[in-house]
Every structure is written in structure tokens, then in C-alpha cells.
Amino acid sequence: MATTQFDLDSCLLCMTARSSKLFAKKFNLALQPFGLTKSTWTAIYYIDKHEQINQKTLAELLGIKGPSLVKIIAQLQLAQLIKVTPSPVDKRERLLTLTPAGLTRLTDGLPLAEKFQQQVTHGITQADLDIAATVMTQMLENAEQF
Amino acid sequence: MATTQFDLDSCLLCMTARSSKLFAKKFNLALQPFGLTKSTWTAIYYIDKHEQINQKTLAELLGIKGPSLVKIIAQLQLAQLIKVTPSPVDKRERLLTLTPAGLTRLTDGLPLAEKFQQQVTHGITQADLDIAATVMTQMLENAEQF
């Protein structure tokens, strides 16, 4: 057996993988009745927040790459939750806005997202949550550098 | 625009997704010279740690499902880093052990994993890391329940 102090079981990095997978699964499940997924719901959340947004910016906000967004946009467009208009300023861009139906769907989903977050963070003090967020932010910054 | 206090940007749940993706990418990159991936390296780590382990237990430790492990096992077996023997006790089980080459590969990769972890957690106090780990553990427990 290899001798080392290194212990994967107590590894924060491993925990993030586990967490993100589990959270995504549960959140997707919760959104299923709305006909949305974590990705599509988060997309309309950010489209609404920015009123008007292009795909590149949205992809960055969602933490995915451009090509991954294409299918999400197509789904939302098919469901008539968003409207896609060519930018008058830059013909390469497509500007995304919510349709009234899209806004309704977002609004319906919001309490669910809030409830989800509350359930997940139940029993944890705000102070500890803040520290955890700071730690995660720092780790992300560190990892991005190398 | 939907009116809400809810803010995805400051959302710990979203950060875990970003983190796990980035960490996996960087760690995979670091392991590339060894001909291993995050999954295969973590697998041999746990196989070594348990001396002898079946696929079900290993999958749980890796945080993946049985079918996902099958290909990883095949790769490790092909690279002659592990040995697969049918369990004498239960003919359904296959017991996994490291070959000498597997142990060498694990040992070679260990300093790299340690260094990786140090780099990512650089500039964060141990106290804060502990709190973050506790917070993550609690969130995982909470999420598992519903």
C-alpha cells in the first residue's frame, strides 16, 4: 500500500464533484413538473435578469461553452419561452428576450428555487455559508490560474 | 422582470458546479502525462487503500454508478494497472487489486495530487477550509434527504 498522508475522503475538491452532481439531479427533479431543467431554468433566469442578452454572455453566466448553449436555446425557443432577434447593431449576434410565457414560467419556478436553496442550506449559519462561499471563490480563482 | 431577492450569482450551489468542472479539467490535465484521468487515478487510489475491493463498493467511493465504472475498470485492466479476480466467496463479485505497475503509477501520481490540492487551497486558512468542508457535508446530507 502506498504510504501518504493524503486523504481523498476528506477532500473538499471531491466533495464539490459529489455536491454539484447531487444538486443538479435534485433540482432537475424539482423542475420536472415545469417542463424545465436546471440549464433551461437558469438560462431564462439570466435572460430575464439582463432583459436582453447575447449567447456568448449567457453561456459565460451559465458556466458552459457556446456550443452547449445552442441546444438549450433551441429548446427554449421551441417551447416559446424566449424570443430570438438578430441584433440591429451586430449582425453576428442574436439577442435573447423572454416571452410573456417565459416570464410566467420563470416566476413560477422562483419560489421552488428559493425553497430548494433553503432546504439544502438548512441548519447552517449564515456566517458559515459566507465563509464557505469565500473559500469556494478563492479555490476557483486559484484553480483558474494554473 | 421577475421581482425576487433570490440571486444565482451568489449561490453556493452554482459555485459547486463551476468548481467541480474546473477542478476535474485541471486535474485531468495534470494527470495526462501519467496516462491517467481523474477517474482512473481515483480508482487506483481507492483500490490500493482497500487492498481488495469489489466494483459496487468502488463505484460508491468514486461517487459514480456501476455502469460508469465498467469502462474505467476495462481501461485499468488493459493498462495492466489492476488485476481482476473472481471472488472465491461470491461468484458474482470481481475483486480488484493493484498490480505492481499499478502501485508504482499511484505512487508517482500522489505528489501531484497533493501539490494540486495545495495549489487550489493556497491562501485559505485551515480553519476556513474545515468550515467549508463541514458546510459542504451538511449540504450533501440535506440534499440527500429530499
Place this chain on the structure above:
DNA sequence: AGTCAATAGTTAGCTAACTATCTATTTGTG
């Protein structure tokens, strides 16, 4: 003005995970 590099988005094809379903074996119960 003309060309060349950069940018927004798309398409095609890959990967690593997943679920559902299958076989072989084991366990537990009438």
C-alpha cells in the same frame, strides 16, 4: 479601400456520466 485577425454562433463528432434492462448468482422464506 483591402486584407487579415478576431468574434458570434453553428455543426459534427467525442466523452463520461446516466437510466433501464439483462444475466448470473446468492439469500431468504414458505
Place this chain on the structure above:
DNA sequence: CACAAATAGATAGTTAGCTAACTATTGACT
């Protein structure tokens, strides 16, 4: 003991992300 339920692992097919390579457009620099 026999048979039903559970368990270990494999297979097939799906998914959500990725990279690489493409088109169309824009911007920058002679």
C-alpha cells in the same frame, strides 16, 4: 428444498457537456 426477491456486474441507448472546425460578420491596420 424450491422458488421469489435481492444483488453484482454488463450491455444498450440517452444525455449534457466538451473540442475542433466551419460560416458570417466585424474591426483594425496598412
